[in-house]
Amino acid sequence: MNVVVGVDAGGSKTLAVAANGGERVGQAERGPANATSLGVESAVGTILEAVSEAARGCQVDAVCVGAAGASRRGVAYPIRQALVKAYPAARVRIVDDAAIALRAAVPDGPGVVVVAGTGSVGYAEDAQGEGHRAGGLGWLIGDEGSGYAIGLAALREAAKTLDGRGQAHALLALVREHVPAKDREELLSSVYARSGAHLETARIAALAEGALRLAGEGDGCANDIVERAALDLSALAVCAARAAGLAQDAPRVVLAGGLLRAETPLVQLVRRHIESDLRGAAAAPLECEPVEGALALARR
Amino acid sequence: MNVVVGVDAGGSKTLAVAANGGERVGQAERGPANATSLGVESAVGTILEAVSEAARGCQVDAVCVGAAGASRRGVAYPIRQALVKAYPAARVRIVDDAAIALRAAVPDGPGVVVVAGTGSVGYAEDAQGEGHRAGGLGWLIGDEGSGYAIGLAALREAAKTLDGRGQAHALLALVREHVPAKDREELLSSVYARSGAHLETARIAALAEGALRLAGEGDGCANDIVERAALDLSALAVCAARAAGLAQDAPRVVLAGGLLRAETPLVQLVRRHIESDLRGAAAAPLECEPVEGALALARR
Numbered sequence: 001m002n003v004v005v006g007v008d009a010g011g012s013k014t015l016a017v018a019a020n021g022g023e024r025v026g027q028a029e030r031g032p033a034n035a036t037s038l039g040v041e042s043a044v045g046t047i048l049e050a051v052s053e054a055a056r057g058c059q060v061d062a063v064c065v066g067a068a069g070a071s072r073r074g075v076a077y078p079i080r081q082a083l084v085k086a087y088p089a090a091r092v093r094i095v096d097d098a099a100i101a102l103r104a105a106v107p108d109g110p111g112v113v114v115v116a117g118t119g120s121v122g123y124a125e126d127a128q129g130e131g132h133r134a135g136g137l138g139w140l141i142g143d144e145g146s147g148y149a150i151g152l153a154a155l156r157e158a159a160k161t162l163d164g165r166g167q168a169h170a171l172l173a174l175v176r177e178h179v180p181a182k183d184r185e186e187l188l189s190s191v192y193a194r195s196g197a198h199l200e201t202a203r204i205a206a207l208a209e210g211a212l213r214l215a216g217e218g219d220g221c222a223n224d225i226v227e228r229a230a231l232d233l234s235a236l237a238v239c240a241a242r243a244a245g246l247a248q249d250a251p252r253v254v255l256a257g258g259l260l261r262a263e264t265p266l267v268q269l270v271r272r273h274i275e276s277d278l279r280g281a282a283a284a285p286l287e288c289e290p291v292e293g294a295l296a297l298a299r300r
Numbered sequence: 301m302n303v304v305v306g307v308d309a310g311g312s313k314t315l316a317v318a319a320n321g322g323e324r325v326g327q328a329e330r331g332p333a334n335a336t337s338l339g340v341e342s343a344v345g346t347i348l349e350a351v352s353e354a355a356r357g358c359q360v361d362a363v364c365v366g367a368a369g370a371s372r373r374g375v376a377y378p379i380r381q382a383l384v385k386a387y388p389a390a391r392v393r394i395v396d397d398a399a400i401a402l403r404a405a406v407p408d409g410p411g412v413v414v415v416a417g418t419g420s421v422g423y424a425e426d427a428q429g430e431g432h433r434a435g436g437l438g439w440l441i442g443d444e445g446s447g448y449a450i451g452l453a454a455l456r457e458a459a460k461t462l463d464g465r466g467q468a469h470a471l472l473a474l475v476r477e478h479v480p481a482k483d484r485e486e487l488l489s490s491v492y493a494r495s496g497a498h499l500e501t502a503r504i505a506a507l508a509e510g511a512l513r514l515a516g517e518g519d520g521c522a523n524d525i526v527e528r529a530a531l532d533l534s535a536l537a538v539c540a541a542r543a544a545g546l547a548q549d550a551p552r553v554v555l556a557g558g559l560l561r562a563e564t565p566l567v568q569l570v571r572r573h574i575e576s577d578l579r580g581a582a583a584a585p586l587e588c589e590p591v592e593g594a595l596a597l598a599r600r
Contacts, residue, residue: 036488039496072488134463137484140498141452141459141491152441159441163434165539184437188336188372191441196339198440239465 001025003058006294009033009047009067010097011118011148012202012258015291016050018058019299028053034118035069035079036138037201043067043075044082051083062091064298066100066290068119071133093297097290098123099131101256104293105286110246112281114237114270116229117257118205120146122236124244124251134239139201145232147205147259153225154211155191155204162187168221174210178203208259216265226266233260234273241278250280260285301325303358306594309333309347309367310397311418311448312502312558315591316350318358328353334418335369335379336438337501343367343375344382351383362391364598366400366590368419371433393597397590398423399431401556404593405586410546412581414537414570416529417557418505420446422536424544424551434539439501445532447505447559453525454511455491455504462487468521474510478503508559516565526566533560534573541578550580560585 003018003025011034018026032038033046047065063083069075076094083092098121102113112124120143121136139148158175160166163184172181179199181187191199214222241247253274260267262285271283303318303325311334318326332338333346347365363383369375376394383392398421402413412424420443421436439448458475460466463484475481479490479499491499514522541547553574560567562585571583 035494035496036492037496040494042496072485074485074489074494078494133484134465137459137463138488138492141456141487156441159437163437163539164543165434165535184433185372185374187441188438189374192336192438194335194340194374194378196335196337196342235465239463243464 001058002061003055004062004295004298005051005054005060006100006291006298007047007050007063007065007067008097008100008289008291008294009043009065011037011068011205014046014050015289016054017291017295018054018056019295025058026054026056032118032202033067034201035067035075036119040075040078044078047079048082048086052086060087060090062093062298063087064093064095064100064294066095066097066294068097069138070094071096071136095297096121096123096133096136098133098136100293100297101286101290102254102293103296104288104290105254105256106252107296110244110249110251111254112237112241112244112246112251113254113256114233114260115257116146116233116259118147118202119143120149120233120236120257122240124240124246126244126246132240132243134243135236145229145236147208148201149232150211150225150229151204151207153228154207154222157221157225159187170214170219171211171221174207174214177210178207212264212266227269230266230269230273233270234277237274237283238277241281247278250282251278253278253281253283254286255283256286256290301358302361303355304362304595304598305351305354305360306400306591306598307347307350307363307365307367308397308400308589308591308594309343309365311337311368312505314346314350315589316354317591317595318354318356319595325358326354326356332418332502333367334501335367335375336419340375340378344379347379348382348386352386360387360390362393362598363387364393364395364400364594366395366397366594368397369438370394371396371436395597396421396423396433396436398433398436400593400597401586401590402554402593403596404588404590405554406552407596410544410549410551411554412537412541412544412546412551413554413556414533414560415557416446416533416559418447418502419443420449420533420536420557422540424540424546426544426546432540432543434543435536445529445536447508448501449532450511450525450529451504451507453528454507454522457521457525459487470514470519471511471521474507474514477510478507512564512566527569530566530569530573533570534577537574537583538577541581547578550582551578553578553581553583554586555583556586556590
């Protein structure tokens with residue numbers, strides 16, 4: 001049997017699906033494969049494993065990987081090389097995770113997507129098929145509004161509360177569910193390892209879900225963080241749409257990534273900001289899995 | 301000859317001075333020794349080297365190290381153990397870098413200090429000699445107003461400008477003097493290494509000096525960053541003073557660290573905020589080197 005394989009390689013998990021025609025014949029899930037936080041070697045290894053397990057020994061005709069950070073040549077190239085070597089007969093396509101999310105919702109033509117999972121990025125394709133990106137600059141200097149940004153803001157407010165500069169008691173309780181933080185010393189040991197390593201981006205991003213829940217329950221500090229994130233995420237979509245020349249075209253804006261899946265207050269705020277900034281735009285959460293977009297691109 | 305050795309181990313450099321009575325008889329300078337960003341093993345090695353070179357083979361009667369992060373037992377303990385092993389006959393004292401800055405300016409009694417170098421911390425000692433700390437939570441979740449925080453803010457504004465979301469052209473030019481950033485791809489390669497490592501905290505903090513200069517020249521974006529830093533730094537001093545019960549005592553507030561040395565607009569803003577929040581307080585930059593405080597504590 002011959003298959004095509006689509007891969008969604010993100011900051012919290014990696015999903016590979018093998019299909020024969022329209023039918024899924026294999027799938028595999030692995031841990032995060034974010035080259036920007038974990039290194040490209042680690043991302044390549046995770047992706048290869050997931051593809052191999054999903055393909056289950058079938059002949060692979062095509063692979064499309066949507067990977068966080070793959071808009072960078074230095075990330076896309078090693079992933080491509082590893083796949084070309086493992087599957088010399090296959091067509092190999094490496095795109096950024098935003099491109100597969102867009103193509104999962106809008107199979108063809110221009111469109112806009114904002115992805116907020118562990119990281120964040122705005123992405124739009126214009127009528128000529130050219131991609132335009134806003135953000136996606138990684139955990140240290142970008143990822144505004146992402147799960148990482150929300151989690152880090154929660155952690156910082158908790159830390160300020162612990163040392164007497166803040167009143168974010170609910171956020172401190174949330175942080176304590178995730179990492180030991182009895183006192184300042186213990187929090188610092190949880191965040192900074194002796195070797196100079198530090199708390200992983202995925203573990204910081206894991207705080208976001210709880211912060212969103214607290215905001216929904218009316219906690220003021222959590223709410224401030226979520227409002228900031230909504231402004232940042234809508235700015236990513238609006239900037240990408242403008243760069244692609246779609247701002248006046250009442251574009252469809254896809255909201256994707258783990259943070260924008262359900263009808264949360266964050267999604268409502270992001271939608272409201274986008275629809276107010278882009279006349280006639282309609283923003284809605286992605287209703288299928290992003291890996292469907294990777295399969296669609298693999299089939300092209 | 302017998303000596304006492306004082307060490308100032310900070311995020312940008314390490315200075316050790318050996319003295320015999322009141323006279324300096326040796327000194328050594330090394331690179332950064334910040335356990336929180338570089339790991340405690342690296343910090344210990346740097347400190348040991350500096351002490352050994354400064355002592356020049358003399359009998360060491362006492363050593364006092366003021367080290368960034370040494371308010372953490374997990375940082376202070378390994379530094380202490382290494383020094384006790386190397387100098388079994390010496391009295392060894394490990395304190396936080398803020399404590400030596402305070403004792404360099406105020407030899408005895410209660411006082412307040414705010415340190416802003418690569419990192420930041422507020423520290424006050426009450427009338428009973430007990431220390432009270434605000435901030436100092438390291439580059440990932442703390443260090444508000446520090447050189448690192450200013451440098452990172454400059455880097456983030458530059459990145460936004462590069463991808464079309466900002467207008468911080470002067471900050472982008474500044475960043476380009478320090479790291480290759482022709483385009484988005486090159487900036488990302490400068491910030492994130494393939495292995496998952498990232499631009500060092502000291503290199504990010506090195507952007508602060510240029511950002512302060514741009515703010516002084518009237519650049520709006522740089523000015524916003526510096527105003528934010530001034531608010532954050534004064535909050536550290538005020539919180540530490542309150543925690544030590546000194547808020548009503550017209551305390552003397554020492555401004556220390558590489559960022560608060562000269563009469564810059566940042567220093568003027570920090571002083572104004574502190575003097576407005578703490579009635580009767582007088583804030584002034586430290587006029588000698590912090591290592592003098594380490595020597596004073598070593599002599600005690």
